[in-house]
Amino acid sequence: MGRHWKEILIYLCAAILLIIRVDFWWWGKKIYPFIFGWITIPMLYQFLIWVAGFALVSYICISIWKDPDEV
Amino acid sequence: MNIQTLQILLIISLYLVGCMILGVRSYRKGASASDYLMASREFKFFILFSAVFGANISAVTLIGVPGTSYHVGWITWAYFGTAWAWLSPLLFYTIGNRSWLLGKKYDIVTISELLGKRWESKGLQYFSSLFLLFYLIPYLMVGVIGGGRTIYGLTNGFIPYWVGALAVTIVVCFYVFLGGMRGAAWVNALQTSIFLIGGIAIFFVIAYSLGGFNFATQTIADKYPELLNRTNMSWQRFFSYGIIVSLAVPVFPNVFSRLLTGKKPSELKKTVLLYPIAGLLIFILMAYAGMWGRIPIPGLKGASSDGILPLLLAKYAPAWMAGVLGAAIFSALMSTLDSQLIAIGQIFLKDVIIPIRKSDTLRQNDVIIGRVLVILFALIAFIGALIQPKSIINIIEWSFGGFACMFLPVVAALYWKRCGKFAIFGSIIVSQFLSIALPLGIVPKSILFGMLPAFWAMVGGFITLFVLAYITPKQETELSKNFFSVFVTPSAYKPL
Numbered sequence: 220m221g222r223h224w225k226e227i228l229i230y231l232c233a234a235i236l237l238i239i240r241v242d243f244w245w246w247g248k249k250i251y252p253f254i255f256g257w258i259t260i261p262m263l264y265q266f267l268i269w270v271a272g273f274a275l276v277s278y279i280c281i282s283i284w285k286d287p288d289e290v
Numbered sequence: 291m292n293i294q295t296l297q298i299l300l301i302i303s304l305y306l307v308g309c310m311i312l313g314v315r316s317y318r319k320g321a322s323a324s325d326y327l328m329a330s331r332e333f334k335f336f337i338l339f340s341a342v343f344g345a346n347i348s349a350v351t352l353i354g355v356p357g358t359s360y361h362v363g364w365i366t367w368a369y370f371g372t373a374w375a376w377l378s379p380l381l382f383y384t385i386g387n388r389s390w391l392l393g394k395k396y397d398i399v400t401i402s403e404l405l406g407k408r409w410e411s412k413g414l415q416y417f418s419s420l421f422l423l424f425y426l427i428p429y430l431m432v433g434v435i436g437g438g439r440t441i442y443g444l445t446n447g448f449i450p451y452w453v454g455a456l457a458v459t460i461v462v463c464f465y466v467f468l469g470g471m472r473g474a475a476w477v478n479a480l481q482t483s484i485f486l487i488g489g490i491a492i493f494f495v496i497a498y499s500l501g502g503f504n505f506a507t508q509t510i511a512d513k514y515p516e517l518l519n520r521t522n523m524s525w526q527r528f529f530s531y532g533i534i535v536s537l538a539v540p541v542f543p544n545v546f547s548r549l550l551t552g553k554k555p556s557e558l559k560k561t562v563l564l565y566p567i568a569g570l571l572i573f574i575l576m577a578y579a580g581m582w583g584r585i586p587i588p589g590l591k592g593a594s595s596d597g598i599l600p601l602l603l604a605k606y607a608p609a610w611m612a613g614v615l616g617a618a619i620f621s622a623l624m625s626t627l628d629s630q631l632i633a634i635g636q637i638f639l640k641d642v643i644i645p646i647r648k649s650d651t652l653r654q655n656d657v658i659i660g661r662v663l664v665i666l667f668a669l670i671a672f673i674g675a676l677i678q679p680k681s682i683i684n685i686i687e688w689s690f691g692g693f694a695c696m697f698l699p700v701v702a703a704l705y706w707k708r709c710g711k712f713a714i715f716g717s718i719i720v721s722q723f724l725s726i727a728l729p730l731g732i733v734p735k736s737i738l739f740g741m742l743p744a745f746w747a748m749v750g751g752f753i754t755l756f757v758l759a760y761i762t763p764k765q766e767t768e769l770s771k772n773f774f775s776v777f778v779t780p781s782a783y784k785p786l
Contacts, residue, residue, distance in 0.1 A: 229380070250519060252518070257504050266372075268372040272380075276380050276562060280563050284559050
């Protein structure tokens with residue numbers, strides 16, 4: 220796959236992440252912290268959204284973004 | 291004055307003196323205007339990261355976020371962290387990489403200059419710079435307001451609000467006046483280190499004082515369950531703000547120009563990699579501290595919750611530590627304020643003065659104009675801050691929305707060969723009209739469906755841009771061909 224398509228795929232993944240970060244199914248529901256006594260499931264879900272976003276940034280930096288003097 | 295207040299003031303004074311010393315050391319006798327405004331585009335990774343991150347992290351993070359999470363709970367960190375913290379760095383690549391290449395070739399510094407040069411239109415350059423200044427000036431006040439409130443809160447009202455605001459204004463003015471972009475970036479390196487380390491310290495001091503993470507969060511679950519359940523923030527707001535803030539940051543005038551100051555694209559690449567980690571960390575720390583603050587200090591109404599962090603520090607931290615943590619808050623807000631003052635100087639010089647006098651480059655004595663502008667706008671920010679407008683987060687949201695509407699024109703300039711200047715004019719007019727008219731109620735708020743006004747302003751701008759780009763004639767000039775030829779490098783693919 221060419222760089223152009225890889226970039227488009229990354230922007231598409233970013234758009235999907237922006238949509239699914241809204242966990243409206245848990246929104247407003249009574250949820251108690253249960254992980255280590257202070258982390259709730261929606262907190263963990265939001266953190267995983269960040270992890271996925273960070274993976275996209277890392278992929279761009281490591282595989283796509285080339286310095287003119289690196290090639 | 292008691293001994294505790296004296297200790298706090300002593301430490302904050304030491305920090306302010308440190309900033310001024312760095313400002314003096316960064317001074318270059320006979321520096322060119324280009325060096326004053328862009329530090330000769332020679333920053334390496336750590337200074338570049340500090341300059342960009344410092345420009346982005348402001349009073350919003352260390353004052354606005356704890357203040358908001360006091361009312362709405364932990365979701366405040368996700369409000370910023372699960373969109374902005376990774377999407378803005380990703381867009382630094384989208385915008386920053388190509389703009390850096392253009393900046394190197396055409397000496398581009400500002401967003402309006404980029405738009406003006408892309409379409410060879412001084413009208414577009416003036417027009418877009420007008421909107422950038424319109425949103426930048428109220429945002430400028432935020433740092434000064436934050437300084438006043440922090441000193442007032444930490445000293446339990448012993449030092450009046452206006453004295454803290456004045457101290458921040460004078461010190462920032464001093465090091466920016468002397469060192470310009472270089473001075474600000476050097477000071478930002480100190481400030482970024484202080485507010486990241488200080489933020490971690492604030493978090494642990496508050497958590498420890500309230501009986502630990504578990505006890506504090508369980509107490510919130512029992513007494514204020516709405517802070518865990520997210521009933522005080524709608525999901526529509528959460529969704530739309532995530533998009534707005536992420537798209538706005540790369541086109542903040544103060545962030546955009548700093549993206550172009552790296553010595554090589556690889557310096558920006560390293561910055562982009564570290565950004566999401568530092569961004570998430572600082573927002574998590576501040577959001578939990580603000581939410582837990584509701585336990586010992588209940589009952590703060592509206593914007594008064596912006597003072598929760600200084601109030602907590604005054605209550606729980608030893609005086610010397612409260613001073614260190616006060617310096618962390620000062621660092622965050624001053625690092626943004628200095629970048630905004632420089633950005634205003636850049637816009638006036640590059641987008642107003644140079645086009646008016648019909649020259650292409652900066653002159654040696656433009657440094658003097660830049661320095662006068664720094665003092666003038668610092669004074670305006672101070673006077674504006676004395677009015678003490680609404681909650682910091684409200685000012686920011688409005689400015690963010692206005693900047694976010696400039697995102698699409700910038701992307702079109704860099705990627706869309708087919709797009710003409712009339713499409714850009716149209717997009718800016720429609721999006722900025724909606725951005726101002728919707729909050730004022732000129733356009734009925736019923737069309738918002740719970741989203742923030744800027745979201746619909748961006749949608750309106752996008753539709754206008756797309757339609758006008760196809761119904762207006764394609765403009766392919768020699769300059770636009772040369773413009774896009776810059777991207778035919780290993781680091782950028784062909785335009786559409």
